[in-house]
Amino acid sequence: MHKKLKTHKGYYLSLLTILVLGLLLTFLATPDFILQVIIILVTIFFYVFWGILHHLLNHELTPRIMIEYMLIGLLGISILFFAHMGGLI
């Protein structure tokens, strides 16, 4: 784990930057809900793109890995959708 973090320090730092930036912009966009949705979707898109790109450059990128990132991204969106429809957000 430590070795992995050390080897791909740049990747993890950039990924964290993207996610923290997404979170910050979502917070700053309050109370514009449409803008928040756009920011969240763009952030998740970058997460999927970054994960796939990282595997393409540093590991072996297989269709399964691509699908996995897309499914996890979609799962994140579906959870937020569910929270919204339930009146939670």
Next chain:
Amino acid sequence: MKEFLHHFFLPRHTNNYRAGILHHKILLSFILFFFSAGFLMSYLRTNFPSVLGTFTDISIQQLLLLTNEKRQENGLPSLTINDNLSQAALSKASDMLGKDYWAHNSPDGTPPWVFIRGAGYNYIYAGENLARGFNNAPDVINAWMASEAHRKNMLSSNYQNVGFAVSTGKLSGEDTVLVVEFLGSTTYAPPAVAKEPEKPATVAVVPGSPATVAKIDTETLGAQKADSSKPKVIVANSLPQVKPLVNSQTLSLVSIRLIMFMFILAFILDMMIVERKKVIRFVGHNLDHLFLFSLVLLIIIILARGVII
């Protein structure tokens, strides 16, 4: 059962060394579940609000009591409800919902003071606090107290009267609960020293349309006696009076917590066991997915909170 849980959460030979919950088919099932359950919840909330709905417990009585509590804690006299200010607050809330904006000034530049004067309250000092998206009165008051500008407003010795409106409606297409607080005074004279209220307040709320009114016994609401011996009138809110069988917010929060906990647990166990057993496999990084799940959780925490201006 034990075998199933092992298969579901731990990487082993039966699941090709990847926790079952992280397999594509299972992930897809969860995605479909969340989308379909979301649509179902929306349908039930719209068509059967007594079965599944959101229950917001914000009463004007509670807002007033909590405001006066905070003032008394800071050595300030209590505020009394003023029906003109309450009327002004309701006009402001209706204006925001009608013109679809969330600001102190309306899109055409109308400041809050216009509503106060329009309701017949000739102020010398006046202030406005706004809140939206809260579920109970203590959260509204705590949010205002946590913000320096709002706190200053609530704890100003310039004010003697207060008016509240709690209105439900749509802002930017979203169902929301607005709380408007107008503070004011019509004299320069410093108010009297605070005293403890003699008995708890009682408010009779008339259920129905947003324009319904409720009578309130002002003598019980705070330390100061009302100017008039007549019972004061405050505008009742338009919140649903019937508590739904199931609170949709609680239901979605519990479901999300449970399912996200399952995924986070599976990601961590999968990562640890594969690392320990030195299994070689071609899958995405669990750490990436943990980061994303943390983002989703933080977004829910941030957006589930109410907003004040």
